[in-house]
Amino acid sequence: MDSADLNVLRSVLEWRRAGQRVVLFSVVQTWGTAPRAPGAMLALREDGVVIGSVSGGCVEDDLIARLHDGRIASDGPPVQLITYGVTREEAARFGLPCGGTLRLTEERVGDPAWVAELLARCEAHEIVARELNIATGEVLLTPASPADSLQFDGQTLRAIYGPRWRLLLI
Structure with a gap:
């Protein structure tokens, strides 16, 4: 495991033990050219603090925006799938190179x-x-x-x- 992934998991554990809500994102599939391989992780704390990476930066910005505008709910399904780069315009908007597509899990971490x-x-x-x-x-x-x-x-x-x-x- 990359030390970056270990740091993501250590932060998830520390944040949950401190009572913070945490969402863990993992790259599960890519099509075309993608900045991060399947397995890459990012943890997002309820106050917008981020550790890890799932793309070159634009997807991370959108994940933080999803948190702030309520698209990441504290209730509902514990895991959801999110896909970025489905259309050429979306691939360009999120900075995915060569029209690549990226699928992530959005997982609310409960018991750590x-x-x-x-x-x-x-x-x-x-x-x-x-x-x-x-x-x-x-x-x-x-x-x-x-x-x-x-x-x-x-x-x-x-x-x-x-x-x-x-x-x-x-």
């Missing part, structure tokens, strides 16, 4: 116990799969292997965290 467990397991050098049920918001943590990768079928997001090989020198 899964975050604490995920961080502890990563710090213990375990590879962990986090399965997010889109309909219910339920999170399940299971062991994973270095060969596993992010999967999204529209119903479940399965993201892999923990140490994996990134560079092979011969």
Whole structure:
């Protein structure tokens, strides 16, 4: 896991333990050219503080605007899907290069116990799969292997965290 992702999760845990409402955004799919790969995360606190990144900046600005104008509700479904760049005009408006499209989960973080467990397991050098049920918001943590990768079928997001090989020198 990138240290940036660890910092996002650490901030989510700290903010929730302090009683702040937090929304976690994760890139689940991209089409065409996209600034961040699937698995990239951004956490948005109820006062507009942001950590992480899901794009080159314009999508982040829109997520903050969604918070301020009430499009991110504190009630309703625990997880929603958001798509950016569906039309050529929208891709240009949000700064998505080459007409790319980006799909995100918008997940209200309730009980942060899964975050604490995920961080502890990563710090213990375990590879962990986090399965997010889109309909219910339920999170399940299971062991994973270095060969596993992010999967999204529209119903479940399965993201892999923990140490994996990134560079092979011969």
